[in-house]
Amino acid sequence: MALLSKLPHIGTTIFTVMSKLATDHHAINLSQGFPGFDCYPYLQDLVSEYMRKGYNQYAPMSGVPILKNRLAEKTENLYDVSFDPETEITIVSGATEAIFAAVTAVVRRGDEVILLEPAYDSYAPAIELNGGVPVYVSLNLPDFSVDWQKVKDAITDKTRLIMINTPHNPCGYVWTQNDLDILAELIEDEDIYLISDEVYEHITFDNRNHLPLFTHPVLKEKTFTCGSFGKTFHITGWKIGYCLAPKKLSTEFRKIHQFLTFSTSTPMQYALADFMKEPSRYLFLNEFYQKKRDLFCEGLKQTPFRFSPTQGSFFQVVEYGHLSSEKDFDLAVRLTKEIGVASIPISAFYHDQKDHKLLRFCFAKDDEVLEEALGQLSKATF
Numbered sequence: 395m396a397l398l399s400k401l402p403h404i405g406t407t408i409f410t411v412m413s414k415l416a417t418d419h420h421a422i423n424l425s426q427g428f429p430g431f432d433c434y435p436y437l438q439d440l441v442s443e444y445m446r447k448g449y450n451q452y453a454p455m456s457g458v459p460i461l462k463n464r465l466a467e468k469t470e471n472l473y474d475v476s477f478d479p480e481t482e483i484t485i486v487s488g489a490t491e492a493i494f495a496a497v498t499a500v501v502r503r504g505d506e507v508i509l510l511e512p513a514y515d516s517y518a519p520a521i522e523l524n525g526g527v528p529v530y531v532s533l534n535l536p537d538f539s540v541d542w543q544k545v546k547d548a549i550t551d552k553t554r555l556i557m558i559n560t561p562h563n564p565c566g567y568v569w570t571q572n573d574l575d576i577l578a579e580l581i582e583d584e585d586i587y588l589i590s591d592e593v594y595e596h597i598t599f600d601n602r603n604h605l606p607l608f609t610h611p612v613l614k615e616k617t618f619t620c621g622s623f624g625k626t627f628h629i630t631g632w633k634i635g636y637c638l639a640p641k642k643l644s645t646e647f648r649k650i651h652q653f654l655t656f657s658t659s660t661p662m663q664y665a666l667a668d669f670m671k672e673p674s675r676y677l678f679l680n681e682f683y684q685k686k687r688d689l690f691c692e693g694l695k696q697t698p699f700r701f702s703p704t705q706g707s708f709f710q711v712v713e714y715g716h717l718s719s720e721k722d723f724d725l726a727v728r729l730t731k732e733i734g735v736a737s738i739p740i741s742a743f744y745h746d747q748k749d750h751k752l753l754r755f756c757f758a759k760d761d762e763v764l765e766e767a768l769g770q771l772s773k774a775t776f
Contacts, residue, residue: 401519408515408742412726416736422759422767425726425736427563427709429628430759434675437627440665453660455652457485457636461667465636468670473609481641484648485663487655489593489622489635494520495654496589496618496637497555499646501526505554510540512564512743514591517557526554530745536702536713538565542576549580555587558607561594561706564743564754568602568706578612587643588613593622593635596679598706599687608638615640618647623666625708626676632662683708683757686764690757693768698776699753708758711740715751717776722749729753733770 412425423430456462462479469475477483486492493516501507503525509517511530518528531544545556556577560569581588590607598604608614619638624630637647669675690710691703699712714725722739730736740752757764 400523404519408738412730412736412738415727415730419731419734421730421734421736422763422770423736424755424757424759424767425738427756428630428758429708430763431628433628434669437629437665437669440668441661444661444664449661449664451660453485453657453663455657456648457483457658458660458663458667461485461663461670464667464670465638468673468676469608469638471673473606475606475608475614477608477638478641482639482644484637484639484644484651485658486635486637486651487658488624488633489591489620490516491633491651491654492618492620492635492637493517493589493591495647495650496620496639496643497521497526498524498650499618499643500587501554504552506550506552507555507557508545508548508553509557509745510545510559511745511748512538512740513557514559514563515743518745521555527552528745529553532748533562533565533567535750538562538567540569540573540576542573542580545577546580549584549586553584553586555589556581558588558590560590560592561598561604563591563594563707564709564738564740565711566704566707566709568598569605571605574605574607574610574613577607578610581616582612586616588617590617590619592619593625594707595621596626596676597683597708598680599684599704602705604706618643626679627666627669632659634658634662634666686757686759686761689761690755690764690768693765694771696768697771697774699771699774709754709756711752711754713750713752714776718751720776722751722753723747726753729771729774733773735767735770 409426416423462483466479497520501524505526506529507521507526508529521528531548595604607617622635701712704710722741726737726739737753737755741747741749
C-alpha cells in the first residue's frame, strides 16, 4: 500500500544538507545556526549535580516551578510585564515544539496564516499539517523590514494567525516600537492571533533594544511568545524552550504540548533555574556577540561581497548579485567545495525559492574559526 505523504513537497532541510556537505568536504561550517563553542562549565556541573541528587524522572508537564518562576522574574525585571508562572509559562522541548504547539492550538482547517518571507523553514509545515493555508508576504529589501501595506492587504476574514520573528532569522531585522504599534492597530478588532519567535531576544546590536510583542498591551492578549534557552546559553543540543502566553491561550497550548513531549529534561530545567540566578549570564550576551559580528564584518570588507551589518541574531547576510547571476544554492555548494566555507542560501527561506543572490553566514564561532573562514572567503571567485 502506498503511503500518501502529508508533506509531499518537503525534503531534507537546507541546514542538514549544508552541514553534511561541510562535513563531507572538511569545510568550516558557518551554515547551521549553532555556537561553535561549549556552554559554561558551571552549567554542566549543575546538570550533573541534579542528576546525582536523583532529579531524573518526569518533570511536571508545564515545567518545574522554580524555572517558570525564574522566567517570570526575568520578564518582570527586563520588560516590566507580568506572567503567572503557574498558568501562563510553559517549558517545552525546544522553541520549534513551542511554535508547533501554538499553531496547533489555534489553526483549524482552511484558516489562513500570514508568513513574512524569508521565513524560518519550520513555520509553513506546522501550518500545513494543521490544515492551515500559508499566505506569504515578502519583507522589504534590503533591510528586511515589514511592508505593512502588504500585510494589511493580505488580511482576510479567513486570517487566523500571523507569524512574527524578531530578531529575524535569517536576516537579522529587529522590530521597532512602530512595528508593534502598526500591528496592534491592524489586529485589535480582529479575531487574529500571533506567534512570536523571539529566540534571539538577547542578541541585538548597536544599542538596539529587543521589544517582545507582549510589551504592547493589545498584542499581549493575542500572542504566544516562543523562546529558547539554547541560543542564550549555547546549549542548542539540549532542546529546551518555553512559551509565554495569557492563561486562555496557555490552556489550549498545554493541551497540545502534553501529547507532543509531555515534559522536558528534569535535571536540565533545575540547572537552568540555578544558573539564571545571576542575570549577567544573559544580560551581556549582546556585547559578546557584537564583538563577533564586528570581527566578521570587518573581515568581510576584504571579500567581494556586499553587506549591511546585521541588527540582531548571530547571522550575517551577504549579497553577491553585483558579481554573478549564479543561483544562491549553487554558489553555497561551490563555496563549500572549492574554498571550504559552508553557508545557507536565502532562497531556502522562500516558499518559491525566490533568489535575491544572498547567502547567510553564522558567526557564533570561535574568533580563530571566523578569521580562517574570512581568509578563505577572500579567495572566492565569480
